[in-house]
Amino acid sequence: MSTASLAAPAAIVEGRLVSVSRVRGLGAFLVLLAAVAAVPLGLGTRAGVQAAFDFADPPAIDLGILHMPVRAVCVALGVVTALLGAWLLAGRQRRGTYLVFTAGVLLFLWAFLTWVARNNDLSFTQLLAETMVSATPLVYGSLSGVMCERAGVVNIAIEGQFLAGAFLGAMIGSATGVLWLGLVAGGLSGAVLGALLAFLALRYGADQIIVGVVIVAFCTGLTNFLTEQVLSNHQNLNAGATFGTWAIPGLARIPVLGPVLFHQNVFFYLAAVLLVVIHVGLFRTRWGLRVRAVGEHPRAAATVGIHVLRVRYRNVILGGVIAGIGGASFTVGSIGEFSAGMTAGLGYVALAAMIFGRWRPFGALSAALLFGFAVSLQSFLAVLGVNIPSPFLSMAPYVITIAVVAGLVGRVRPPGADGVPYSPE
Amino acid sequence: MRLELAGVTKRFGSLVANDHVDLTVEAGEIHCLLGENGAGKSTLMNVLFGLQRADEGEIRVDGAPVRFADPGDAIAHGIGMVHQHFMLVPVFTAADNVVLGFEPTRSGGFLDREKAREDIRRLSSEFGLEVDPDAVVEDLPVGLQQRVEILKALHRDANLLILDEPTAVLTPQETESLFAIMRGLKETGRSILFITHKLKEVLAVADRITVMRLGRVVGTTTPAGSGEHVLASMMVGRDVELVVHKDDAQPGSPVLQLEGLTVTDERGVTVIDAVDLEVRAGEIVALAGVQGNGQTELAEALLGLTQPSSGRILLDGKDITRATPREALRAGIAYIPEDRQAEGLVLDMSIADNLVLDVHDRPPFAHRGARDLTAVRESGEHKLQEFDIRARSAEVPVGTLSGGNQQKVVVARELSRPVRLLVASQPTRGLDVGSIEYVHRRIVEERDKGVAVLLVSSELDEILALGDRVAVMYRGAIVGVVPPTTGRDRIGLMMAGAGVPA
Numbered sequence: 001m002s003t004a005s006l007a008a009p010a011a012i013v014e015g016r017l018v019s020v021s022r023v024r025g026l027g028a029f030l031v032l033l034a035a036v037a038a039v040p041l042g043l044g045t046r047a048g049v050q051a052a053f054d055f056a057d058p059p060a061i062d063l064g065i066l067h068m069p070v071r072a073v074c075v076a077l078g079v080v081t082a083l084l085g086a087w088l089l090a091g092r093q094r095r096g097t098y099l100v101f102t103a104g105v106l107l108f109l110w111a112f113l114t115w116v117a118r119n120n121d122l123s124f125t126q127l128l129a130e131t132m133v134s135a136t137p138l139v140y141g142s143l144s145g146v147m148c149e150r151a152g153v154v155n156i157a158i159e160g161q162f163l164a165g166a167f168l169g170a171m172i173g174s175a176t177g178v179l180w181l182g183l184v185a186g187g188l189s190g191a192v193l194g195a196l197l198a199f200l201a202l203r204y205g206a207d208q209i210i211v212g213v214v215i216v217a218f219c220t221g222l223t224n225f226l227t228e229q230v231l232s233n234h235q236n237l238n239a240g241a242t243f244g245t246w247a248i249p250g251l252a253r254i255p256v257l258g259p260v261l262f263h264q265n266v267f268f269y270l271a272a273v274l275l276v277v278i279h280v281g282l283f284r285t286r287w288g289l290r291v292r293a294v295g296e297h298p299r300a301a302a303t304v305g306i307h308v309l310r311v312r313y314r315n316v317i318l319g320g321v322i323a324g325i326g327g328a329s330f331t332v333g334s335i336g337e338f339s340a341g342m343t344a345g346l347g348y349v350a351l352a353a354m355i356f357g358r359w360r361p362f363g364a365l366s367a368a369l370l371f372g373f374a375v376s377l378q379s380f381l382a383v384l385g386v387n388i389p390s391p392f393l394s395m396a397p398y399v400i401t402i403a404v405v406a407g408l409v410g411r412v413r414p415p416g417a418d419g420v421p422y423s424p425e
Numbered sequence: 426m427r428l429e430l431a432g433v434t435k436r437f438g439s440l441v442a443n444d445h446v447d448l449t450v451e452a453g454e455i456h457c458l459l460g461e462n463g464a465g466k467s468t469l470m471n472v473l474f475g476l477q478r479a480d481e482g483e484i485r486v487d488g489a490p491v492r493f494a495d496p497g498d499a500i501a502h503g504i505g506m507v508h509q510h511f512m513l514v515p516v517f518t519a520a521d522n523v524v525l526g527f528e529p530t531r532s533g534g535f536l537d538r539e540k541a542r543e544d545i546r547r548l549s550s551e552f553g554l555e556v557d558p559d560a561v562v563e564d565l566p567v568g569l570q571q572r573v574e575i576l577k578a579l580h581r582d583a584n585l586l587i588l589d590e591p592t593a594v595l596t597p598q599e600t601e602s603l604f605a606i607m608r609g610l611k612e613t614g615r616s617i618l619f620i621t622h623k624l625k626e627v628l629a630v631a632d633r634i635t636v637m638r639l640g641r642v643v644g645t646t647t648p649a650g651s652g653e654h655v656l657a658s659m660m661v662g663r664d665v666e667l668v669v670h671k672d673d674a675q676p677g678s679p680v681l682q683l684e685g686l687t688v689t690d691e692r693g694v695t696v697i698d699a700v701d702l703e704v705r706a707g708e709i710v711a712l713a714g715v716q717g718n719g720q721t722e723l724a725e726a727l728l729g730l731t732q733p734s735s736g737r738i739l740l741d742g743k744d745i746t747r748a749t750p751r752e753a754l755r756a757g758i759a760y761i762p763e764d765r766q767a768e769g770l771v772l773d774m775s776i777a778d779n780l781v782l783d784v785h786d787r788p789p790f791a792h793r794g795a796r797d798l799t800a801v802r803e804s805g806e807h808k809l810q811e812f813d814i815r816a817r818s819a820e821v822p823v824g825t826l827s828g829g830n831q832q833k834v835v836v837a838r839e840l841s842r843p844v845r846l847l848v849a850s851q852p853t854r855g856l857d858v859g860s861i862e863y864v865h866r867r868i869v870e871e872r873d874k875g876v877a878v879l880l881v882s883s884e885l886d887e888i889l890a891l892g893d894r895v896a897v898m899y900r901g902a903i904v905g906v907v908p909p910t911t912g913r914d915r916i917g918l919m920m921a922g923a924g925v926p927a
Contacts, residue, residue, distance in 0.1 A: 019693070285535050286528045293514050293525050300512035303476070304526030304577070305497025416515065424476075 020091050027088025030081055030104040037111035038078025045070045051117035057125040059247050060258040070118045077111040116384060127376055128260045132268060133334060135365075135372030137162065137343075139271045140326025141350025142357065142364035143278055144190075147319035149359060150282060151312045152295040154419040156212030157197050158323045159347025160219035164189040165327020167223045170338035171231070173331070174239040182332040183266070183325060190324020191317050193219070198316035202309050205421040216347070224340045231338060240336030243267065267325070267333035274322065279361040291315060295415035298422040308422050323347070349401055356404065358412050367404065374400045426487060426503055426584035426616055427452050428473075433482030435468050442468040444640040445482070450585065455607055455617045457627045460637035461660055462828070462855045466620050467509075469637075470587055474506045475499040497526075505578025509590040511570050515563035519556050519573045520545055523580050548579050552609060567715070568599040575606070585616045592626055596715050597885065597917030604630045622660070623886075624653045638662055661858045671869045674893040677706035680877035681727075681846050686736035688719075688726050688901075696722040698901040699736065704846065709868065709878040711892025711909070713885065715920050719901035720881045721763060724850045727879075728760050729753045741845060754783055757845030761835055761852045763881070765828075769835040772824030776816055777805025779823045780838050812837040813863070829860025836867055847871050850881040865891060885913060 049070045055063035084104040088097065113122060141158045148155035165186030173182025193215055200206045231238040243265040251262040282288035291311055293301040298308045331338050349371060350364075357363025374397035382393055428450040435443040442465045450456045460466045471477040473484065475493030483490050486502050493499045499506075513522045520541045529540040542558040549555050554572045562570055571591060578586055588607075592600045607617055607630060621627060627634055628648045635645045636659040643659050657665045681704040688697035697719050704710045712720050725731045727738060729750045738746045740756050748756065762768035770779050781790050781801050789800045805819030814833045816826055823834055832852070839847070849868060853861040868891060872878050882888050888895055889909045896906045897919040904919050 285533075286530050287534055289517075289521060289525060289528060289536060293517070296514045296516055297512070300514055300522075301525070303474070303496045303506065303508065303512045304581075305495060305500055306526055307495075 023088055023097050024091050026097065026101045027085045027091070030085030030088060030101065030108075032085075033104065033108040034078045034080075034082035034085055036078075037081060037108050038075050041111055041115040042071050042074030042078055045074065045115065045118060047071050049118050051114045051119075052121045053113075053117060054121050054123045055125060055255060057123065057129075057259045059252045059263060060125070060255045061253055063255050065121070068114055070114055073114050074111045077107045077114075081107045081111075116381065116386065120384060122380070122384075125256050125259050127373075127380055128256070129263070130376035130379065131369060131372040132260060132264060133372070134375040135368040136268050136271050136333070137326045137329050137346055138350045138353055138368035138371055139275060139365060140322055140329065141347055142354040142368060143271075143274055143361060144319040144323035144326065145351050145354035146278065146282075146359055146361055146364065147315050147322060148194075149354070149418050150295045150415055151291050151315035152298060152415060152417040152420065152422070153198065153201060153312055153316050154208040154212065155194070155197060155316065155319055155323075156209055156348075156351065157193060157215035157219075158326075158350055159343060159345065160212075160216035161190040161193050161320055161323035162327035162330065162343040162347045163216075163219045163223050163341075164193060165324035166330040166342060167226065167327075167338050168324075169328030169333075170240075170331035170336070171237050173241060173328075174237050177241075179241060179243055179332050183328050186326075186328025186332075187321040187324045190320040190322065190327065192320070193324070194317045194320020195313075197320070198313045201316075201421065202312055205423065208419050208421075220341065223338075227338065227340045238337050242332055242334060242336045265333060267329040270325070271329075275361050275365060282361070292415070295417055298417050298420075302422075302424065308424075312422075326350075345398075349398070352401055355412060355414075359415060367401075370404060371397055371401050428504075428585055428616065428618075429483075429485040429488075430469070430473065431483045431485065433469065433472060433479050433484070435465075435472055435477065435479050441640050443472065443479070446637070446640075446642055448635055448642065450616045450618055451633075452584075452616055453611055453614045454632040455611055455619055455630055457631035457634045458618060458620045458637065459622065459624075459627055459634055459656060459660055461622055461857050463857060464637040464660075465640040466637055467589065470506065470589055470618075470620060473499070474504060474587065500526075500581050500583075503582060503584035504587065505581055505583025505585070506587040507571065507574040507578060507589065507591055509593065511567075511574050513562045513570060513573060513577075515561075517562060518558065519560050519562060519565070519576075520558035522562055522573055523558075523577045525577075527581055544580060545576060548576055552579065553606060567594040567717070568596070568602075571595070571603070583615070585618065586610065587618045587620070589620045590622070591619070592621065592623065593883070594716055596920045597913055598921055600626065624656050625886075627656065628653065636660055657858070665858055666862065669865045669869065669890045671891075672873070674708040674872065676708040676893070677875060679703050680706050680741055681879065682737075682739040682742075684737040684739070686723075686726065686738060687734050688722055688731055689734045690722070690731075696901050697726060697733070700901075700903050702896060702903060702906075704877040704879050706845075706877050707872055707875045708893040709872050709880055709891050710906075711888040711895050712879060712881045712898060713888045713892075713895055713916060713920060714883070714898035716883045718898045718920075720883075720898055721850065722901075723898070724760070724763070724848050724879075724881055727753070727846075727848055728758065754842065757843055759839035759842065759844045759847045759876075761832075761839060761847070761849040763850035763854065765831055765835050766824075770823050770831060773822055775805070775820050776809070776814065776823050776826070776834055777801050777819040779834055780805050780808050780819070780841070783838060783842065808837045808841070827857075829856050829863070832856060832860060832864060836864065840867070840871065844871065844876050847876050847878045848881070849878065851883065852880070853882075853884075853887060885916065888916075889913070 050067045051070050053066040055066060081104045084100050088100060116122060141162065144158050145155055168189045169182040169186035172185035173179045197211055197215060200211045201208045245263055245265050248262040252258040282292065290301065290306050294306065294308050294311045302308050330342055353364045353367035353371065356367035357365065378393045378396050381388065382390060430446055430448040433443055433446045446469055458466050468477065472479045475496045475498050485491065491502055520538065523545055524541045529537040531537050545556065545558045554576055556569055556572050556576060562573060591603060595603060610617060619630065631648055633645060633647055636643050636656065638660060683700050683702040686697055686700045687695065690696050700723065714720055722731065726733050729748045729752065733746060737744055745753055745756055766772060778801065781804065784790055785796065790797055802819060808814065809816060809819055812833050814830050814837065816830060823831060852864050856864065868878060868880065880891055892909045894906055895909050895911065895916060897904050897916060899920060899922045904922065904924060907916065
């Protein structure tokens with residue numbers, strides 16, 4: 001690293017390192033997608049078959065139904081995608097690689113959705129709205145990760161904070177009948193677990209990964225036990241009430257965007273606010289500058305009089321609050337009832353999203369949206385009766401996440417002191 | 426500002442790092458604190474800057490006693506420190522680094538980056554420290570990074586600046602310009618405490634000199650009242666030889682030949698750029714250059730620790746470009762790595778085991794897959810004698826030894842094989858004068874036995890004292906190979922990228 005200043009590598013694209021072979025690989029993948037779009041989807045469909053995209057969703061203005069000829073659309077999109085792939089394969093230009101690749105993938109998805117909706121009705125707006133709902137917990141999880149790791153503490157306990165938040169959110173919400181208290185209880189449970197992680201990691205310098213894994217195991221066991229022993233015997237503690245949606249006056253009437261962004265529940269709006277606040281906070285305020293300094297080079301921060309451990313405690317506990325609220329969104333935010341293991345490893349997926357997003361809130365958001373889209377697409381396919389066994393369908397979001405994180409990210413650089421204990425002397 | 430330390434004592438367990446240290450820095454003077462590595466200079470500065478707490482003694486600023494619980498207190502009293510290992514966040518801009526901890530803000534805690542830039546421009550022009558406020562620190566050369574460190578201290582209105590070994594990473598020209606900056610700061614009435622172990626620099630810049638040895642102050646003097654020899658004797662506690670005695674080299678046939686050697690790191694940056702170099706039997710080729718110009722990578726490529734992307738490495742005419750480290754060692758390369766604790770030794774293992782790390786699996790130390798511990802121990806005790814390693818026995822963990830004795834263990838292991846080429850990377854870094862003399866003598870002895878020696882060092886004194894030829898590296902390439910009689914200034918310019926003198 002001492003030679004970092006010698007020459008700027010020519011291959012940094014949008015802050016990531018991209019080698020020529022990776023660009024070619026992405027290009028080849030696009031060509032493959034193009035072939036799928038054009039041949040089995042396009043030519044495999046009889047001419048004259050129409051797909052219907054339904055844009056009628058309350059409370060938005062009704063745009064009616066858009067009909068498209070499946071064969072023509074799929075073949076046309078396939079050709080365009082193939083051209084984009086060929087451009088990448090030529091590999092002469094590395095700038096704009098990800099932009100081209102993303103465009104290609106979106107075109108393929110368009111073709112795919114057209115094919116899915118053949119002889120059928122597909123509510124595009126609803127697909128996107130459900131994407132948002134599925135992405136929301138991941139946004140909380142990855143924001144929690146950003147808060148902790150930007151200050152130099154690895155929080156792998158997010159899955160546990162999710163479970164605790166979901167459980168307590170459902171129980172307190174049901175017991176008191178006040179859903180807001182459920183949300184607060186979720187945040188508090190995350191705070192307690194965050195404080196535990198911080199205490200063990202910062203006070204005793206314990207390995208942060210191990211402490212995190214132990215917290216997850218503890219939360220899994222405890223919530224399983226309490227679900228079996230308490231909730232199953234007292235249905236009134238797991239009543240399943242959820243926050244309703246709020247339509248934001250005016251904005252909710254915008255076609256497509258309205259139902260997707262402005263007709264959601266409190267967890268969605270809170271996530272959006274946190275996203276902006278944390279982003280601005282980290283990169284524009286004194287607080288953020290100090291947090292990042294502590295995460296990158298704690299000794300340098302200490303030598304200008306910043307209290308490293310104090311900053312870390314505060315951020316890990318705040319990160320816990322965020323993950324706990326994210327946990328509550330699983331119950332009082334969407335499904336209502338708590339069931340054992342309902343977070344299904346999403347705490348880890350959130351960490352993957354954070355890494356994909358290079359420890360930036362909006363970067364993590366893009367990964368969360370991708371995952372959310374895969375989840376909602378999968379449930380649409382199941383409803384439309386596509387001939388794929390359901391275990392494979394429910395696996396798809398995870399497979400896509402792994403493919404994206406492993407294949408697309410390239411080398412990313414975590415905060416310099418991420419996971420490294422700090423001792424003043 | 427006038428600073429007084431009175432009877433400052435700092436203990437670490439049974440070790441007394443600072444033993445009743447008295448030191449006074451007057452307003453507007455450059456005061457040098459001179460001492461070997463391990464003399465207690467850094468501990469004293471950490472105490473002074475509030476990073477560590479003294480066990481006894483008093484610190485007075487302008488006559489009033491003060492207590493520093495943390496660096497924030499020291500800064501509040503007008504003390505600024507430029508650390509040996511820069512305390513800069515590599516991914517931040519220069520401006521963000523300078524204001525960190527004392528950020529100008531608008532209402533709501535928002536950073537006022539415009540004011541930060543203005544502050545830096547003002548300080549830059551006032552003290553002649555030009556730096557682009559928006560440059561990211563890790564992209565800056567070390568000389569400029571140091572300016573950012575100095576600006577950081579000035580931004581906090583430091584009246585006393587502590588510079589901890591500031592010249593270790595600078596070229597001779599950068600050192601000169603640092604001295605000019607220091608004199609300029611002195612003119613404004615600020616005091617400077619300059620910590621170093623380099624005698625020439627002390628004599629060039631100091632108003633007064635305090636010498637430390639083994640945690641104690643041995644005396645205070647002035648440049649006029651002393652010379653290099655006097656200072657060296659005070660520092661070491663006995664009469665020392667400042668020159669290395671060696672006869673002219675008798676170079677034989679080429680042992681190491683590099684042909685267009687090129688190495689690319691994992692980020693795709695060329696760190697070794699088409700290097701051609703020849704080292705003959707019985708000569709020392711000294712590789713000079715500011716740290717981070719590819720010297721480390723070159724040594725690692727020779728050992729097979731990294732794979733070159735093109736070019737060839739020949740040892741006695743045999744191609745070893747693709748050799749693994751084990752093959753390279755068995756082909757006759759001895760290697761003294763630059764970080765003996767991380768790369769040269771396994772600190773928790775015994776001296777005896779460390780001495781056979783390279784041959785532990787072959788006779789006489791192992792037979793049919795079983796180690797012969799008696800042979801290892803006996804060989805260890807024998808090596809303690811032969812290489813003058815000061816330890817209770819060969820069974821103690823090598824990590825308990827002093828730096829000098831640790832280095833002797835590395836040297837003993839590496840020179841116990843049949844050696845054709847000795848690659849010594851920063852072999853005396855952090856050692857006391859006695860150990861430096863020892864290592865230098867061993868290197869010259871190997872040369873005289875007909876071994877080819879490639880010495881990598883960032884200390885120009887060492888390069889000039891030992892090298893029979895001097896190769897200067899800059900940005901991964903060799904800018905020229907010159908005799909050691911070429912002037913320091915000329916070599917200094919080459920270290921900054923200038924071509925070979927005509």
